[in-house]
Amino acid sequence: MTDTLDAAAPTQERRGMWTSAYATFVGTWQIGTYFWIAVVLISVGLTFVLDRWSEVDSSVADGILGSAPIFLGVMGIVVPLAMLPLHLAGGATRRSFVRGIVVAGVGLGLTFGLAGALGMLVESVVLDALGWSATAESSALYDSSGDFLGIWLSWGLSSTAFFLGGTAIAVGYYRWGGVRGTAFLVPVVALVVGGETVLGGGVYSVAIDAAVGDDVVPAVAAVLIALAAVATLAALVHRALRDIPLNPSATATC
Amino acid sequence: MFDGPEPIYIQIAEQIRAQILSGDLPEEAQVMSTTQYATTFRINPATAAKAFAILVDEGVLEKRRGLGMFVAAGAHERLLEEHRAAYLEKVFRPAVEQADLLGIPRSELVSYLTSSPATTEGTPR
Amino acid sequence: MTTPYGAQLTDVTVRYGKGDPALDGATFAIRPGTVTGLLGRNGAGKSTALALLASLRRPTSGTVLVDGQDPFENAVVMAGVQLVRESGDVLRDTSVKETLGYYSELRPTWDTDLAESLLDQFEVSREQRPDRLSRGKQSALGCVIGLASRAPLTIFDETYLGMDAPSRYAFYDALLEDYTAHPRTVVVSSHLIDEVERLFEDVVVLHHGKTLLAETADTVRDRAVSLVGPTSAVTKLADGRRTLSTRSLGGTTQITLEGVLEPAELSLARDAGVEVARVSLQDLFIHLTQETVR
Numbered sequence: 001m002t003d004t005l006d007a008a009a010p011t012q013e014r015r016g017m018w019t020s021a022y023a024t025f026v027g028t029w030q031i032g033t034y035f036w037i038a039v040v041l042i043s044v045g046l047t048f049v050l051d052r053w054s055e056v057d058s059s060v061a062d063g064i065l066g067s068a069p070i071f072l073g074v075m076g077i078v079v080p081l082a083m084l085p086l087h088l089a090g091g092a093t094r095r096s097f098v099r100g101i102v103v104a105g106v107g108l109g110l111t112f113g114l115a116g117a118l119g120m121l122v123e124s125v126v127l128d129a130l131g132w133s134a135t136a137e138s139s140a141l142y143d144s145s146g147d148f149l150g151i152w153l154s155w156g157l158s159s160t161a162f163f164l165g166g167t168a169i170a171v172g173y174y175r176w177g178g179v180r181g182t183a184f185l186v187p188v189v190a191l192v193v194g195g196e197t198v199l200g201g202g203v204y205s206v207a208i209d210a211a212v213g214d215d216v217v218p219a220v221a222a223v224l225i226a227l228a229a230v231a232t233l234a235a236l237v238h239r240a241l242r243d244i245p246l247n248p249s250a251t252a253t254c
Numbered sequence: 255m256f257d258g259p260e261p262i263y264i265q266i267a268e269q270i271r272a273q274i275l276s277g278d279l280p281e282e283a284q285v286m287s288t289t290q291y292a293t294t295f296r297i298n299p300a301t302a303a304k305a306f307a308i309l310v311d312e313g314v315l316e317k318r319r320g321l322g323m324f325v326a327a328g329a330h331e332r333l334l335e336e337h338r339a340a341y342l343e344k345v346f347r348p349a350v351e352q353a354d355l356l357g358i359p360r361s362e363l364v365s366y367l368t369s370s371p372a373t374t375e376g377t378p379r
Numbered sequence: 380m381t382t383p384y385g386a387q388l389t390d391v392t393v394r395y396g397k398g399d400p401a402l403d404g405a406t407f408a409i410r411p412g413t414v415t416g417l418l419g420r421n422g423a424g425k426s427t428a429l430a431l432l433a434s435l436r437r438p439t440s441g442t443v444l445v446d447g448q449d450p451f452e453n454a455v456v457m458a459g460v461q462l463v464r465e466s467g468d469v470l471r472d473t474s475v476k477e478t479l480g481y482y483s484e485l486r487p488t489w490d491t492d493l494a495e496s497l498l499d500q501f502e503v504s505r506e507q508r509p510d511r512l513s514r515g516k517q518s519a520l521g522c523v524i525g526l527a528s529r530a531p532l533t534i535f536d537e538t539y540l541g542m543d544a545p546s547r548y549a550f551y552d553a554l555l556e557d558y559t560a561h562p563r564t565v566v567v568s569s570h571l572i573d574e575v576e577r578l579f580e581d582v583v584v585l586h587h588g589k590t591l592l593a594e595t596a597d598t599v600r601d602r603a604v605s606l607v608g609p610t611s612a613v614t615k616l617a618d619g620r621r622t623l624s625t626r627s628l629g630g631t632t633q634i635t636l637e638g639v640l641e642p643a644e645l646s647l648a649r650d651a652g653v654e655v656a657r658v659s660l661q662d663l664f665i666h667l668t669q670e671t672v673r
Contacts, residue, residue: 088433088435091458293556295577
């Protein structure tokens with residue numbers, strides 16, 4: 001090894017950030033690959049079943065591929081907390097860890113969003129070719145009928161928000177326990193659900209669209225609001241992690 | 255190994271002196287390095303280094319730059335001189351005192367000494 | 380080359396919630412370049428003190444310095460400290476390879492060749508998940524991480540307890556070999572004092588969160604001496620000195636005294652047929668921490 005500890009602090013911070021970002025991104029995608037295989041199989045299977053006994057008049061994949069943000073939320077709960085002790089024991093700072101998690105969250109959002117948008121694109125092409133018409137449920141930005149960029153952006157931002165939200169919740173409980181952890185959870189959930197809804201996804205947007213119309217929030221504003229939600233979630237992750245003490249390990253004798 | 259009441263480095267130094275005296279470590283011979291000593295006896299290298307430092311001070315060992323630690327020329331003779339002096343004081347005198355205590359006459363000690371066979375080659379001076 | 384780190388805890392207290400503090404005003408120094416033994420009974424605060432050095436947490440009060448600086452969130456200082464905890468800070472559910480990869484990416488001083496040869500030596504599979512390794516192999520993995528880190532301050536916290544005796548001795552040998560070739564500061568906490576006491580240059584003993592002693596191992600060994608011999612002679616020698624323990628059997632008595640014997644006393648003892656021996660660090664530790672049991 002030719003490197004020495006003369007390396008300045010910024011070098012170390014960068015090293016820590018990219019190491020945690022890479023490990024989080026790759027680790028999540030390793031499991032994520034199984035997720036995508038599963039959702040594609042389910043989508044295809046369900047499409048055939050519906051075609052056989054019913055009628056395909058809207059996207060089948062929408063609801064299934066759309067669970068990607070939820071999956072990332074779970075990964076956000078599991079992966080960073082599993083890596084934190086290793087990161088600190090490896091002599092890297094919490095600061096670099098937070099940055100790495102945020103970078104990974106953005107990367108995961110972009111790639112999961114892209115995968116989802118591609119899935120939707122493929123489905124609409126297939127449905128078109130078979131002469132089935134998928135009607136749009138429609139919302140401001142996100143439209144299951146096949147606005148590729150819209151779906152990518154919408155699912156991508158939601159995915160990042162879910163991932164960071166999952167991390168914030170997990171770290172909050174790890175650090176503060178039941179009561180304060182739950183108090184910390186409230187704004188996190190509000191930001192995640194709010195961001196998703198304003199982007200036109202999630203369980204509430206259909207109802208809200210029905211009540212107030214789906215063009216209330218212009219697309220650009222929706223994206224900006226979602227970006228602000230993601231930034232706030234990143235700040236909450238930072239808040240929970242920036243000076244987190246590692247609990248004494250359960251097996252150690254102290 | 256090294257269970258005596260003295261600090262370990264003193265015991266190590268004593269052990270090396272004994273090896274030189276007995277001829278197991280001839281003059282000019284290389285002695286184990288600090289590292290070898292540390293790993294062989296599972297002791298802290300600083301402890302071994304301390305023992306070596308004492309022996310270098312005494313002129314028993316000499317450090318050759320880049321080569322290691324060697325038994326100094328004349329070390330055997332010097333140790334022999336020291337131990338001879340110490341022998342009379344520390345071993346022989348208590349033995350004589352003990353003999354006095356037990357009522358063994360000096361003449362009997364002398365005749366024992368002159369009649370007992372030498373245990374090593376060479377004659378006592 | 381990197382220079383070994385020293386460390387200093389000054390009046391450090393750490394509280395976890397309610398109850399007695401884990402550390403209660405502890406003060407001690409780790410001299411750079413030494414192998415220091417950190418001893419203490421269960422709950423004495425060893426792991427907590429080591430967690431402070433590795434910036435795993437901050438003290439409730441008091442100051443912690445590593446290489447002269449507050450280590451907490453200090454990128455350069457932290458990069459030079461490797462703490463190996465018994466629990467093992469590893470990625471439990473992916474291969475050993477992944478964990479080592481993470482360390483090698485993070486650590487500027489990591490030695491991949493050393494890690495590889497130690498994995499072979501301890502027969503730790505690179506493909507296995509850490510949580511599926513036997514306890515001994517998990518400990519061995521910790522030893523590999525600690526040694527290969529080449530960190531200027533490398534800390535082993537009860538790391539090798541799960542290993543069998545041959546593996547432990549192989550670890551001591553590997554540690555000594557690497558330590559002499561690449562000088563650094565090593566802190567070892569262990570309950571197996573007999574096995575490791577000769578590795579120590581310095582010894583720190585914690586007791587109920589306080590520093591019981593912090594001095595060179597030679598000084599510690601001079602704290603007590605054991606006498607075995609005829610009861611009358613032994614008691615005469617012990618007269619006026621502090622006795623740590625006494626055991627009698629027939630006319631023979633074994634006494635552990637505080638302090639050392641002067642040369643004159645030594646020859647007196649010899650003349651009286653009293654055997655003078657050093658007290659092992661283990662025994663001394665038991666005496667020291669027993670007498671103050673609450």
